[in-house]
Amino acid sequence: MESYKIGLVPGPVSVPEEIRRAWLNDYGSSDLEAEFFSLYHQNQTLIQELLHTHNRIIITSGEAMSILWGSLKCTLRAGEKILAVSSGMFGEGFAEMARSFGAVAEVCGFPYDEVPDPERVREHARAFRPKVLTAVHCETPSGTLTPCLAELGRVAREVGALFVVDFVASAGGAALDVDGCGIDIGLLGSQKVLSMTPSLSISSISPRAWGVIEDVNYSGYESYIGWREVPEAHYMPYTHDWHSMKALNISLNAIFSEGAANVLARHERAAKLCRDMGRSMGLTLYPKDEAWCSPTVTAFCVPDGWSWGELDGALRAEGVAFGGNYGELAGRVFRVGHMGSQADCELVEHGMSILAKILRG
Numbered sequence: 001m002e003s004y005k006i007g008l009v010p011g012p013v014s015v016p017e018e019i020r021r022a023w024l025n026d027y028g029s030s031d032l033e034a035e036f037f038s039l040y041h042q043n044q045t046l047i048q049e050l051l052h053t054h055n056r057i058i059i060t061s062g063e064a065m066s067i068l069w070g071s072l073k074c075t076l077r078a079g080e081k082i083l084a085v086s087s088g089m090f091g092e093g094f095a096e097m098a099r100s101f102g103a104v105a106e107v108c109g110f111p112y113d114e115v116p117d118p119e120r121v122r123e124h125a126r127a128f129r130p131k132v133l134t135a136v137h138c139e140t141p142s143g144t145l146t147p148c149l150a151e152l153g154r155v156a157r158e159v160g161a162l163f164v165v166d167f168v169a170s171a172g173g174a175a176l177d178v179d180g181c182g183i184d185i186g187l188l189g190s191q192k193v194l195s196m197t198p199s200l201s202i203s204s205i206s207p208r209a210w211g212v213i214e215d216v217n218y219s220g221y222e223s224y225i226g227w228r229e230v231p232e233a234h235y236m237p238y239t240h241d242w243h244s245m246k247a248l249n250i251s252l253n254a255i256f257s258e259g260a261a262n263v264l265a266r267h268e269r270a271a272k273l274c275r276d277m278g279r280s281m282g283l284t285l286y287p288k289d290e291a292w293c294s295p296t297v298t299a300f301c302v303p304d305g306w307s308w309g310e311l312d313g314a315l316r317a318e319g320v321a322f323g324g325n326y327g328e329l330a331g332r333v334f335r336v337g338h339m340g341s342q343a344d345c346e347l348v349e350h351g352m353s354i355l356a357k358i359l360r361g
């Protein structure tokens with residue numbers, strides 16, 4: 001398969017050449033070399049700064065789904081309760097995953113084109129008393145950003161639940177204050193704003209969450225057990241992916257040399273341009289309120305008179321790749337991914353102009 005000239009899928013995003021360079025070197029065995037642990041530590045510190053947290057950062061190998069599973073399996077035993085706040089597919093997914101290993105899950109659900117209402121979550125949580133409350137910052141399939149994380153964090157505290165948040169598709173590209181929102185376990189992947197391959201998963205874990213993790217003591221590849229003392233212990237549960245760790249370091253240093261606030265502003269600009277161009281060609285945003293749109297991805301309704309298959313085919317013939325959708329949004333909603341390396345006004349303008357040309361016929 002050839003690469004598309006204008007890649008605007010909502011992850012994995014295009015990997016810039018400076019990050020690809022990490023794979024041109026050979027490195028030693030990550031579990032034996034002091035240099036690896038020093039690189040790991042540098043990345044932990046940079047991630048803490050990016051997420052605004054003092055919590056410990058755990059960097060594991062594997063795609064982000066590994067830590068969505070891990071965060072649940074490490075904090076819930078069969079029979080224990082989780083309340084999944086959901087305004088989309090990933091929100092719902094937390095409940096399904098937890099049920100698969102016997103946890104008791106309820107969903108506090110909202111329409112996919114809206115964002116959660118914290119008051120309704122509060123009522124539900126007070127009645128249900130979950131051990132874990134989950135939320136999703138950017139619901140990538142819906143193109144929405146949950147604005148009430150701090151309020152949801154307060155709800156979790158009020159009922160004594162751990163607050164687990166999937167910010168895989170937002171952190172770095174949308175403002176996020178992990179400690180300010182009381183996020184006990186925060187989940188991030190490498191193939192979205194960090195512009196890497198889908199090879200690393202990053203978790204921020206609060207002292208309160210460590211207490212629960214050590215009590216549950218889950219063992220498995222995706223367990224957090226054994227990671228708390230990395231790098232100090234100079235020991236890891238498995239041999240790490242040194243190339244990706246190096247790529248992460250290049251990516252984080254690029255963010256901080258641009259300025260984390262400038263990176264957020266670049267995402268805002270690309271997102272606004274995308275929405276404005278979409279509106280001017282007569283497209284309807286999928287989120288009901290423009291204020292709920294994520295700065296990292298824009299979801300539009302497939303326009304009348306087109307099937308997604310036809311539109312996608314016409315775009316791909318011009319070298320443009322947008323994202324389709326899944327589940328109940330399949331064929332109805334498509335996405336423009338402008339996160340990380342793709343939060344680029346020139347790229348968005350180019351892709352959206354081709355869409356406009358196709359729609360004009």
Ligand SMILES: *Cc1c(COP(=O)(O)O)cnc(C)c1O
Nearest residue numbers: 011064065090138140166168169
């Ligand atoms: C991309 C993403 C993940 C990781 O899941 P994949 O579908 O395997 O890429 C998890 N949560 C959110 C919100 C994401 O956007």
